[in-house]
Amino acid sequence: MASYDTIVIGMGAAGTTAASMLAKAGKRVLGLDAQDRIGGRVNTVPFGDGVVELGAEWIHGTRPSPVYDLAIQNNVSVIEQDISMEVFMSDGSLADKELVNELLNFCLQVVDDPPPTPGPLGQHITKKLMDYIKDKHPSLLNDQAFIQEFLSFMDLMVDNYEATDSWNDITTESRYEELEGHQHVSWHKNGYKTLFEILLNTYKNGPGLPTLTIKLKTEVSQIVWPQDPEAKVVVKCKDGAEYTADNVIVTVSVGVLKERHTALFSPPLPQKKADAIATLTMGLLGKIILLFPDPWWPKDHSFYGFLWRPEDKKNITEDTWAFRLIAASNPMGCKNALTMWTNGEVGRLVS
Known part of the structure; x- marks a missing residue:
């Protein structure tokens, strides 16, 4: 059973940010995602003479915006789009x-x-x-x-x-x-995927983050979180693999939590969190x-x-x-x- 400092479940914007920050701090991190890609609701795909965004389209606001700052710091050109x-x-x-x-x-x-x-x-x-x-x-x-x-x-x-x-x-x-x-600041032909390349240090053929392991197409079936603060968390996956960590960060969507939280967490989440999940709505x-x-x-x-x-x-x-x-x-x-x-x-x- 492989053990890590932290396991991050869901490699969308929140999960990838958390995983990259911890890895840059020298922690051994495992990132798990049920999809065959990272990005969550950011999904840049080739289309025609360039790319289109199947998910998030723009950077909304530039001050203070860590997303916009990362683009500028890495000399990525972004363009303001007039939506009148x-x-x-x-x-x-x-x-x-x-x-x-x-x-x-x-x-x-x-x-x-x-x-x-x-x-x-x-x-x-x-x-x-x-x-x-x-x-x-x-x-x-x-x-x-x-x-x-x-x-x-x-x-x-x-x-x-x-x-x-x-x-x-x-x-x-x-x-x-x-x-x-x-x-409405657009990544245009760079694509929003560039954000994840920057976070993971793979932009412009960067070497990545040596202490971060990412496993895609890996669906988590159960998170066993102990009541003893000295014990490790056990993450069980649908393919039979199990991993342990001192900490687990769960960044899956509200929709996934609504459907699965009662089976996903053992023991169950505190009632206050379960009520919040039930009350929140999921739009489209x-x-x-x-x-x-x-x-x-x-x-x-x-x-x-x-x-x-x-x-x-x-x-x-x-x-x-x-x-x-x-x-x-x-x-x-x-x-x-x-x-x-x-x-x-x-x-x-x-x-």
Whole structure:
């Protein structure tokens, strides 16, 4: 039974960071992941003339950001991506870009100004938006069809940020703090995978970390954590292998914990942690990435939003899931690709 100072279960961003920091400090570390790759929800793949991100797309904020700092310290070029939208109506015409982006930015700012009494986020944004329209664009009140469609669009945008089915599933109460600096910094053709190469000291043919061992396609079946602080933790794997360590760091997703924590930990987790796992929700954000021989979309934008007219919606009785495609974007790592963004129920459907 091989023994280590620390075993890290799950080699996504959190797990790889923990494993690399401990290995750089001279600790003997074993990293285990059930997938055939490291990265977790970061998954850069070759596509067309470059790469696309099946998972995380951007560095959100640059100050203070250890991710952004690592890129700069290693001379990796990263590019700020403008995500202001060109918005198309369902009949192919262009919507009022300035108006839509103004209302969109206002709604996103409302999120940062919660009411004293917590409530559903969607209801709060709707009230604030209607007050704003009455004050700044009173003539728009005559176009209720546009307002209702914009509210539907905004619901999808918030769901896109929060990975939820509805913006009313989210409370206005939040402790989230946005980092300073640009919120959409792209790794472009370098790919987000570069972060993991830097962490593991393999970037530009680096030698790696000699005290870190990584085993992929290794699913953990049980973690036996002793109540005696002097005893070692035993990690049992589905392939029959067992490993021991002084410490084990578990970084698997909430979804995995929801499904398996009762069987994964022996003895069971304290009730407080079990209750937290049960209470937390697991959302979904989906991408449909299309490759074309040549780019045919407008080149002065990289994001394109969609607003449906009520009469056009009525004419579509099949494939109504398309109504919940929020937007399309041109990933900076592949000039001939378009990413269609979706979430929630439709994200589960198309996956």
